[in-house]
Amino acid sequence: MKAWIVALVIxxxxxxxxxxxEEGTANFYGYKFQGKKTASGEVFDKNGLTAxxxxxxxxxxxxxxxxxxxxSVVVTxxxxxxxxxxxxxxxxxxxxxxxxxxxSGKAKVKVEVQK
Numbered sequence: 001m002k003a004w005i006v007a008l009v010i011x012x013x014x015x016x017x018x019x020x021x022e023e024g025t026a027n028f029y030g031y032k033f034q035g036k037k038t039a040s041g042e043v044f045d046k047n048g049l050t051a052x053x054x055x056x057x058x059x060x061x062x063x064x065x066x067x068x069x070x071x072s073v074v075v076t077x078x079x080x081x082x083x084x085x086x087x088x089x090x091x092x093x094x095x096x097x098x099x100x101x102x103x104s105g106k107a108k109v110k111v112e113v114q115k
Contacts, residue, residue, distance in 0.1 A: 024088035026064060026109040028096035038079035045092070052079035052090040061114040064091060066099040066107050073098040074114060 030046035038044050040058040051062065056077045065072040073095050081090055089111050093102060101107035 021110060021112040022088050023110045025106050026089045026091055027087045027106045028093050028102060029090050030093035040078040042078045047094045048092055049073060049075045049095050050078045050092055051075040052081045053077045054081045054083060063112045063114055064089060064099065065110045066101060067110055068108060069100055071099050
């Protein structure tokens with residue numbers, strides 16, 4: 001019986017850890033949204049360090065790491081992505097520049113919620 005409880009606790013902890021990080025594609029968005037209100041009500045600034053995510057609460061800080069070059073940046077979620085967007089996160093042009101993928105427009109990234 002104890003073994004089952006331990007197994008359930010471990011599985012539960014893995015689920016929590018998985019919810020705190022994810023990998024996939026990041027895109028950047030900028031020009032056409034500049035100065036418009038985000039879903040949180042903030043004004044979008046392509047030069048800020050903010051992001052759009054499907055589920056994370058507004059105000060959540062996440063570390064986004066470019067898997068190909070190891071560069072990271074911390075951004076704040078202030079916008080909502082469309083449910084059908086295949087990316088895991090959309091970030092500002094400035095954040096994409098710091099991750100060194102602004103020219104290509106997208107990159108494989110790891111997204112980690114910060115405490």
